[in-house]
Amino acid sequence: MALRGLQTDFSHTEWFPHVSPSHFLLFGLMLSYFTTLSSQVQACSMKCKSKNISSQYQHCGIRSDGVHDLDCFGKYYSRGTINCVWKPGNHASDRMHTFIIQQPAKKYCRACHNITQFSQSVKLYENPNMTVEVFENSRSRNCTKAIFRGSPTSLFRCGPPSNVSFSRHSGRLDVNVSWKQEDVKAITYYSVRYKVVSSPSWNETNVESKDWSSCRVEDLNSSLVYIVQIRCVHNEKCSQCPWSEAYTVLPELTTQPVIVSIEDNDINEKQGRRLVSVTWTFSASELHDGYYVSIGKASGEAPCQQMKTSEPEIRLILSHSAYQLNISAANNASVSPAVSQTIPQREDMYGMGEEKLNVTVHNNTSFTIYWKDDLIKTFVCYSVEWREKGHNALYMSFYQNVQNSRTLFPLPEPLEPYKRYSITLHTRPDKETCNMKHINNSESTYGSTQFYFMEGSPISAPANISKLNVTLKSVLLQWSSIPEEDIRGFLLGYIIHYTQYHQRGTSTENNITVDPELNSYELSDLRSGTAYQVQISGFTSGGAGVRSTASFFKTDPETDFNLSSVITVFAVVATVLIFGTPIIKRAKAVLWPSIPNPGNSNAMQKIDRACELELAAINTLQVEEWDTNSLQIVEKEAVIPASTLPLVLPLLCAAEDEEDAPEMTCDWNQTDTDSAAGETSPGDATDMFSDTQQTNLQSSPMVFSGGYTTMEMFQQTMPQRVAVNTAVTEGMESQPENMTVLKSGMDYVRQFSTSPSLDSEQPSTILW
DSSP, X not given: XXXXXXXXXXXXXXXXXXXXXXXXXXXXXXXXXXXXXXXXXXXXXXXXXXXXXXXXXXXXXOOTTSSEEEEEEEXXXXXXXXXXXXXXXXXXXXXXXXXXXXXXXXXXXXXXXXXXXXXXXXXXXXXXXXXXXXXXXXXXXXXEEEEEEEOGGGOBBOOXXXXXXXXXXXXXXXXXXXXXXXXXXXXXXXEEEEEETTOSSOOSSOXXXXXXXXXXXXXXXXXXXXXXXXXXXXXXXXXXXXXXXXXXXXXXXOSOOEXXXXXXXXXXXSTTXXXXXXXXXOSOGGGOOEEEEEEEETTOOSOOEEEEESSSEEEEEEOSSOEEEEEEEEOSSOBOOOEEEEEOOOXXXXXXXXXXXXXXXXXXXXXEEEESSOGGGTOOEEEEXXXXXXXXXXXXXXXXXXXXXXEEOSOSSXXXXXXXXXXXXXXXXXXXXXXXXXXXXXXXXXXXXXXXXXXXXXXXXXXXXXXXXXXXXXXXXXXXXXXXXXXXXXXXXXXXXXXXXXXXXXXXXXXXXXXXXXXXXXEOSOOTTOEEEEEEEEEETTEEOOOOOOEEEEOXXXXXOOHHHHHHHHHHHHXXXXXXXXXXXXXXXXXXXXXXXGXXXXXXXXXXXXXXXXXXXXXXXXXXXXXXXXXXOOOSOOOSOTTTHHHHHHHHHHHXXXXXOXXXXXXXXXXXXXXXXXXXXXXXXHHHHHHHHHHHHHHOTTOOSSSOOOXXXXXXXXXXXXXXXXXXXXXXXXXXXXXXXXXXXXXHHHHHHTOHHHHTSOOOOOOX
């Protein structure tokens, strides 16, 4: 009633004009709490109705399957109050317990009935001994009980620790503990005992800490698993120091994870960001609990984000900047050495800044960066990174909501002349402060470009100059680029210096400028058969650089014989051979008709047979001696008079067969002066022979202008030829004994002159 009245009185807020309704609510909750606590204490502060209350529970026994493990303890700074805990039996149905505490020396007895929980706090005197009994199912025949006896002064318990952490490294184990708040002031030191997980016994001596929080255990095997327990060291404030639960300490991790792959992919819907997927493996997979991953900017800009994962992979959304990634495996006692991996800056992002970014350098400690798009409508926080190749990036973040430019000064480090810097602009979604809040999925890259504080001329020249495809008028030049650190500016192109040497000892130098992207060029319009010298240099806005080492070559000389001419001639000859023969045959048939050979006619065959019959009786010359190199014909006597010789010779010529070689002639000269000495002198004989021969040849109808004849002409000459032959025959018959038939001799000589055996040797000599 009083409580209800008090609440009714508090409901009149006009009594407390300065108190808000929330204060009344808080005050009501406090009253409810203390009312509940008071009811619990009051329920356990009931005095025993009889002096021998335990006799009411004589039917309850102590059994292993009943209520058990009753334990009572107190705290040094909470003297006069103890806490008792127990465990219920296996066959309890409703789990109702009765709690009784007695101090006979003070005639103190308190009883608590119908307790459903398994713990109870109770006040008592500090010095007298006490007896605590807990009955389970007291009204049942299967009632069980548990008993605890002790002195309150010896029940000051400290521990176990509320939190324990382990760290293993180099064969050592570091133990760090934290205690409950009521134990911190009472505990001074603690001790540690340990054993190998497969060992049945603990180590012989416990290891004691140097203070209440940390302890180190030495000389452990890094590859073994240990079981560890902790308890405080006894003192007057901690009369009870129970061992903590057994902690399993896993082996020390000595190997680092191995990164398997890093994939860098663009994100279509997020321009300026990329998805980086990293996977790795760890050899001792069964000895670790997970992995620690730390990611931070390579420039050193804070923060360095820490993450923990149980899988050997991670995906990050990053800007195009460079990042430093560290991955370690971990268990409850050890962290493996970290594997470090630099996620490089996107090298292809310079195209993003084309016509987007521009830099104006004022001095070595100040520059202004301009961007094209109107970014201030979307972003107000930016970050700029610039770096020299091979060095860590420098950075500055800033707030800008007025214009599309920012002048940065002073710079963390001064700019150096002739050094190329790459600069990148990032945008951040933050509105309040522009410092990075976290790494993953935080900023985007807008663009990038390059700049110089001061440009100079190249200090080295293109190398490895080679001359290819040298022809009459041209040559192909190739070279390697100038190293970037030696250009000292933006390369604007190459200058090819080539000198022509003349035969008079003079020379002429010419220059050609080519684009900086080229590494080869063909020099044309050169002079054939001429020596040239070539040098190449690069140039920037700071001027032309040094020239390369001189290289010499000579163009090919001009020549009449060349491959194209040979091919042309070969083609013409082949065409003539293939198509010329039918054409030639056709032209011959049209222009030069075929004329029969008179020697093959029937008339000539009949004449030859008649001549053979008339001369059959003529004796054949006898060859006295054969010689493979010469032929000698010996005549007995020249019986033909010199006066008749001119008449005979034409006839002999006319009698020759038409099939004989055309080279044979009848222009014979008399060389044997002895045969005609009896009648005529050599001179007279010669003159007479010449005159007669000319007369007969001119007057003879057998003389023709050409090598062919016709049957009509042949018939005209036949009577004269027959007459002459008859006269000669009669004259020859008048002297048969002393005359050697000249015609038969000539036939005989012709037979040997056309012999195959003589054709293979030198021409034979005929002696008359």
